[in-house]
């Protein structure tokens with residue numbers, strides 16, 4: 001990792017308690033946008049304890065995760081077993097992961113913040129693994145979240161400016177949704193209250 005503060009050890013520590021850091025339920029924005037889609041092969045990037053991938057698997061998706069956290073992998077296995085579904089979870093790093101082209105019908109992630117130099121190089125590589133017609137759905141914290149206490153990284157380098165994000169990932173996609181929104185989060189103690197978020201839904205054109 002380019003910034004050790006946000007490395008695997010920190011995420012393993014976060015996921016080591018008995019509870020669920022961001023809840024057991026899927027992220028609401030991901031649930032809203034994925035629910036109408038036909039199930040296929042999905043990559044839930046950086047899904048931590050696996051709440052989004054497990055929920056999607058209960059809806060018929062072939063759910064995959066890559067994430068830095070081996071503890072997250074164990075928690076996901078527990079959640080998947082409780083829901084009687086299977087999720088394929090690889091402990092892996094966005095920066096070094098090898099992505100196959102045209103593999104997924106859906107890539108989705110909630111709160112997958114990485115340093116900006118990592119984002120600009122590796123989010124486009126990740127999105128290359130979408131099939132033509134595949135969907136990319138994400139929610140992240142906006143730069144204006146810095147002063148708020150409802151979650152998110154306390155570093156502008158990791159927060160999202162919508163125009164900057166879209167300049168990096170928007171090329172070659174139909175934009176179904178691309179907005180900065182003020183919302184009320186109620187995911188867990190870590191993500192609760194008024195928050196400023198970036199919500200994006202893209203479809204790969206070619």
Ligand SMILES: C[S@@+](CC[C@H](N)C(=O)[O-])C[C@H]1O[C@@H](n2cnc3c(N)ncnc32)[C@H](O)[C@@H]1O
Pocket residue numbers: 006008011022027045046047048049050051066067068069072092093094095109110111112113114
């Ligand atoms: C804020 S948590 C969100 C977890 C999950 N998406 C959710 O909403 O419940 C951020 C996640 O990103 C993962 N992560 C951070 N940097 C990563 C990287 N370079 N490669 C893979 N996963 C990473 C962490 O391990 C952690 O699980």
